[in-house]
Amino acid sequence: MIALTAAEIAEAVAGRLRGVENPDQLRLTHADTDSRSMRAAALFIAKPGETTDGHRFIDQALAAGAELVLAERETDTPSGQPHPAVIVDDAVVAMGRLAAEIVTRIRAHSVTTVIGITGSAGKTTTKDLLAALLRPEGQTVAPQGSYNGEVGVPLTVFGAELDTRYLIIEMGADAPGNIRELCEMVRPDIGAVLMVGTAHAGKFGGAEKIAATKGELAELASQQVILNADDAQVAAMADRAAAPISWISSGPSTPGSYAVIAHQMRLDALGRPELTMIFEGRDAEGRSAYPVTSGLIGAHHVTNLLAAAAVAWRAGAAPADIAERLNGLGPSSRWRMERTDRADGVTVINDAYNANPESMREALRTLAILTRGESTGGQRRSVAVLGPMLELGDDSAWRHHQVGETVVRLNIDLTLVVGDEAYPLYRGAIAEGSWGSEVHWVSSLEEAEDWLSTALQPGDVVLFKSSNSAGLRLLGDKMATDERN
Structure with a gap:
């Protein structure tokens, strides 16, 4: 400080x-x-x-x-x-006031770019990627873990010094107005909005209010707004932006001018995105396209890669340097598509740091690709261990039911549903046509561990996915080291 x-x-x-x-x-x-x-x-x-x-x-x-x-x-x-x-x-209000004073003093002393990142999913991963991209450019401060609220943001600011060149702020929200309050605290120069989902829908009162809240960053970023053109609710925030907009997209077209798009994306045998990253304009050598193989697992990380690249570029980093730094860059936070290949042939993917319907479906799609994709060189058995998605409010039961339907439609070989709150997920799989031998339900982590100890076979790929407090991440850790010959 x-x-x-x-x-x-x-x-x-x-x-x-x-x-x-x-x-x-x-x-x-x-x-x-x-x-x-x-x-x-x-x-x-x-x-x-x-x-x-x-x-x-x-x-x-x-x-x-x-x-x-x-x-x-x-x-x-x-x-x-x-x-x-x-x-x-x-004390919490006072922390915010102190953080605002620190930001003011840092700005008065040196050229500092404050960057805000928000979205219903992907904030922490994007923040970690961006920090790795910007550290070679200058003194960079980023949040520890998922510090992103009224306490976490001031704690991040307290880590800044007078010579801080880049101050990265992850912005989370539990209610309308939260993002605006954080923006008023740190006054972001660049703001990036990743996606709008249904996480915390129960607290907000619906997805529309989530979009309205996330869009507060688009309104208040003063120099540049990075928007995901592939998310309709994020794209609609263009009308609210006061600063110039840079678009990111993994689709075939992008509205208006774009900052970075992904071309020819595929997953390799380990589930890592391989893509050509195309930047707007050209560099001094006449190039605008750069191949990137990420160290992250899952196609859903492409948005995070593009957002980090776009922000870093608008903050002054060169496209060639951005692509080079992204190559092979994996997760720096625990329990986010964290892969462990056991000696007995079982692969554990622990993505149980958090969960909402969107991230649950993306993780399941990745599991399906890893076990049946052409790049795998053969077929492996897919096993999904799924716990509850919390804070979905009145929509919780049918949202879980929908994920159960997704399990069947993706033809996941074996699904274990854990916990009373996740029971509708089990019912959704049964209603969609799953046989009893394909989907099981247990009430506790202890029962889940007992079931997995006998059900897993060499060659299985097992995904652990739930909200953080459900504790499946810890069971995933145990299974990652519990090798059975």
Whole structure:
């Protein structure tokens, strides 16, 4: 974090200083909500959470090196002395205010490009790809994991310094207006919208409101808007964009001018996209097309590849360098089409970090291609282990039912459905015509593990897919190392 005094922090967050001697001289260079990450000159943010309250860990944070606390109430040491603190009404709101002040100071010091990325799926992968593309161009800060909300975005900003050239912000939303609030916090120069799906539809009240919320980034990016022409709801955001638009597409045509398109895309034997990436215009050597073989698995990652390439290009990277850096670049985050080939011949694909109907269908299509595609050199048995997709609201049952239909239509050989909330998926497969020997349902992870221990055979390709809290990612990890000869 850029160096700020206690007095400057208090002013930025509209807070009240308590127990701080010489606030104009106390300088802070690190800020976090985790007391375990404290060090000298750190600001500990005592944020109340769903399961615990950061105020309980103030003493531990100070003992670990923190020198100032951002808190919602006055607290004291065991001896009765006031903790050195900035007192605010809402710690999360204060985090946003502090992040906005940091962005303002960084912009005043150097040329910094702030990039916002949003979409119902693919944000984290695109962010990781983009960070790898831009780091050779200059000092780049990107979120850890999936930091993308009202807490995660400020934590990302706190990692920036005065010499930060690229600040990448992943923008998630749980309700209308969330993206606008994040944009007002960081003021993105470039905004990329990947796709609109049904993730969190229950919280939003429908896909239309999701599209309206994601489009807030198109409205508020000040220099360039990257839109996915292959998604009708994203393409419709063109009318809302205030900045010039660059299109990406993996289809045969693109409305208006485009930034990057994918040509002649196929999946190789490992399920990795191979494509020719075509950039608008030509480089100094007269070329505009570059072959790319991704290290990611699944055709659905093509949108993420194109978006990262388009943003990097508009941010100043050369097309030839972008293509070279994308070649072989795989996932940097866990449980996203993560492939493990066991010695006994079983291949595990763990994509259970998150799930919605769109990503579920894409993962199943990839499984079908991997086991029956011409590039595989032979047929392997496809096994899908599917858990619940959460936060779908009133549409949950029939959305699960539709995925069950997809399983049958893709001719997945063996499907195991896990958990009560996913039971409609099992019923959907049965209704579509699956025989009982092809689809099974169990209520718990323990039952799923027992079933898989006897059902898997050498040569199987097994996909694990569910929402994060369902825990299938952990079962996938166990199966990736549980080799049976």
